Amino acid sequence: MPELPEVELTRRRLERELTGKIIDRVVVRAPKLRFPIPQELSVTLPGRTIRSVARRGKYLLFDCETGWLIVHLGMTGFLRLADGTTPPGKYDHLEIFFADGLVLRFHDPRKFGTVAWTTDDPAAHPLLAGIGPEPLTGTFDGSYLFDVTRTRRVAVKQMLMNAAIVAGVGNIYANEALFRAGIRPDRPASTLSRSECHRLALTVREVLQESIDQGSTYRVEEGTVAYHPLDFKVYGRGKETCAGCGGALEETRLGNRSTVFCPHCQS
DNA sequence: AGAATTACCTGAGCGC
DNA sequence: TGCGCTCAGGTAATTC
Numbered sequence: 537m538p539e540l541p542e543v544e545l546t547r548r549r550l551e552r553e554l555t556g557k558i559i560d561r562v563v564v565r566a567p568k569l570r571f572p573i574p575q576e577l578s579v580t581l582p583g584r585t586i587r588s589v590a591r592r593g594k595y596l597l598f599d600c601e602t603g604w605l606i607v608h609l610g611m612t613g614f615l616r617l618a619d620g621t622t623p624p625g626k627y628d629h630l631e632i633f634f635a636d637g638l639v640l641r642f643h644d645p646r647k648f649g650t651v652a653w654t655t656d657d658p659a660a661h662p663l664l665a666g667i668g669p670e671p672l673t674g675t676f677d678g679s680y681l682f683d684v685t686r687t688r689r690v691a692v693k694q695m696l697m698n699a700a701i702v703a704g705v706g707n708i709y710a711n712e713a714l715f716r717a718g719i720r721p722d723r724p725a726s727t728l729s730r731s732e733c734h735r736l737a738l739t740v741r742e743v744l745q746e747s748i749d750q751g752s753t754y755r756v757e758e759g760t761v762a763y764h765p766l767d768f769k770v771y772g773r774g775k776e777t778c779a780g781c782g783g784a785l786e787e788t789r790l791g792n793r794s795t796v797f798c799p800h801c802q803s
Numbered sequence: 804a805g806a807a808t809t810a811c812c813t814g815a816g817c818g819c
Numbered sequence: 820t821g822c823g824c825t826c827a828g829g830t831a832a833t834t835c
Binding site for chain 1: 826827829831
Binding site for chain 2: 569570610611612627644645646647648687688689690694791792
């Protein structure tokens with residue numbers, strides 16, 4: 537599933553592939569995902585040029601001159617540039633045809649993704665307005681984390697996955713960052729010390745940045761995994777041993793999300 | 804205000 | 820072969 541690193545890599549690829557392209561025709565092939573896909577896109581977008589591709593959390597933001605196309609890939613979504621003469625697939629919900637004959641297709645079997653449109657500042661859009669600081673920028677640091685956790689008794693892992701606290705940290709990287717920081721995922725957030733908050737803010741940034749750096753060969757094709765399972769220390773390794781101490785990893789559920797940690801290395 | 808729960812959706816994997 | 824079940828899980832909306 538696309539996590540923040542995959543979304544960022546997608547952003548970089550699409551910025552390279554789409555900037556300057558002129559939209560010719562838009563086909564909305566599914567009436568709704570989590571929300572209705574705006575029908576006005578097929579009227580509004582033709583003739584517009586894509587000026588840039590930005591990202592906020594896991595949302596992709598396409599500058600289309602007169603407004604912004606907002607796309608979230610959900611669990612299973614991806615965007616693929618193809619020859620416009622090829623037929624669309626079963627779960628290609630949105631097609632954006634360009635004047636040069638290529639087509640951008642939004643493919644999402646699970647339909648957890650989102651497509652929205654705004655003519656205002658995208659940061660003010662209801663879907664984006666409440667999102668917390670970007671984890672890869674300076675506004676997310678240990679001091680911020682310390683301040684915001686004082687009144688929260690929820691498990692620190694669930695706190696990390698709350699987009700209002702920090703943008704774009706999903707289940708995989710919440711597990712990984714906590715392991716690297718040596719903090720148990722079930723600790724009430726308010727029990728974190730100042731130094732633990734600094735450590736955690738750092739490891740969140742590290743695991744995300746390293747995944748982006750390792751993703752240079754990332755391709756979006758059918759059947760391609762968008763992340764790097766072998767690099768994970770705990771995620772998906774519930775029945776294995778800890779890479780640090782050799783002890784058994786423990787698998788539990790927090791907020792109905794699979795959670796893996798080392799009871800010896802994390803406290 | 805913060806926390807917990809629900810809803811959305813379909814493919815993969817499994818036991819029988 | 821196929822049926823039914825569970826799981827995967829981002830996040831907005833709803834409820835407590």
